[in-house]
């Protein structure tokens with residue numbers, strides 16, 4: 103748990119520390135909050151009063167009596183704040199409206215035409231978001247903004263995506279500024295894997311406190327890194343480019359120009375290619391995989407279903423992908439010293455058990471790892487929509503998670 107400070111002029115920061123503690127440990131009493139936050143009971147009392155006044159927490163009952171005065175319990179108020187989240191993929195944008203508790207109030211998948219350009223996409227998605235917040239009957243005064251989970255690479259400080267693979271004709275696109283203009287609201291943007299990790303941290307409560315590596319599989323693969331409750335961005339906002347970790351590979355070319363990156367072996371298109379190479383057209387036909395360039399979404403769904411249903415060819419290629427995932431993950435956890443790996447993203451649906459098993463075997467295989475600590479490998483607590491919910495969490499987390507920015511900005 104992050105420690106607060108009793109110095110003056112850090113009210114906003116302490117408010118965030120206390121709200122974070124209530125969200126993570128709640129329902130919780132004022133007496134318990136003091137040791138959890140490192141604040142004096144007088145400061146806790148003052149901060150809680152401000153959070154109650156702001157409508158961000160509520161008094162939600164009493165702790166069981168242990169003699170003496172009963173302690174009032176505090177819980178976060180779901181209707182205290184809202185945010186819109188947008189997960190942008192080449193074929194669709196998933197838009198969600200999320201409350202302060204992380205509950206999805208409404209969601210919509212906006213199909214995007216092949217080769218669509220930013221100038222078409224942004225107004226279309228912003229319009230869908232506006233209709234969705236109206237449908238969810240969100241109090242506009244409590245709507246904090248829109249978060250965008252964008253495919254990497256990004257220029258984080260500038261709020262731009264930079265020639266993302268799979269988006270034909272996109273160069274350097276000032277996506278954050280474009281959405282700010284289209285929505286008239288504050289906009290936060292991060293790469294999809296980092297947004298997913300922030301969502302997992304924000305919503306996962308105690309289960310996602312501390313440090314973890316989030317492995318994200320969408321159209322491509324990426325990772326989000328949370329160390330001691332702090333999200334790692336790196337200097338340019340591209341920390342966690344897991345897809346370009348080198349593995350013992352067979353020479354498949356990667357978008358980056360490399361020939362031993364893990365990405366081409368574990369991405370949906372890569373695994374579909376592996377099925378065709380290893381098991382041929384007959385297996386692909388049986389499973390319902392066409393191999394066509396524009397059918398990756400459909401093919402991948404069929405392949406996952408077949409793998410889950412026990413088809414040996416489908417199971418084989420998914421397991422191979424899991425092994426490569428594991429090989430790259432082993433290097434990452436050796437560097438980061440995290441005791442948890444979380445797997446998520448819409449492309450892992452149904453095959454999490456196979457992938458988690460292989461990753462688990464790889465990262466817990468060596469005696470060094472075993473003698474210090476076991477690494478838990480788990481699927482996302484959010485599920486399919488982790489990218490979009492993560493995007494909304496960028497806004498909630500940015501406003502309410504205790505961070506240095508609160509102390510350094512006026």
Ligand SMILES: [Zn+2]
Pocket residue numbers: 345346356357358359360363365
């Ligand atoms: Zn690469």
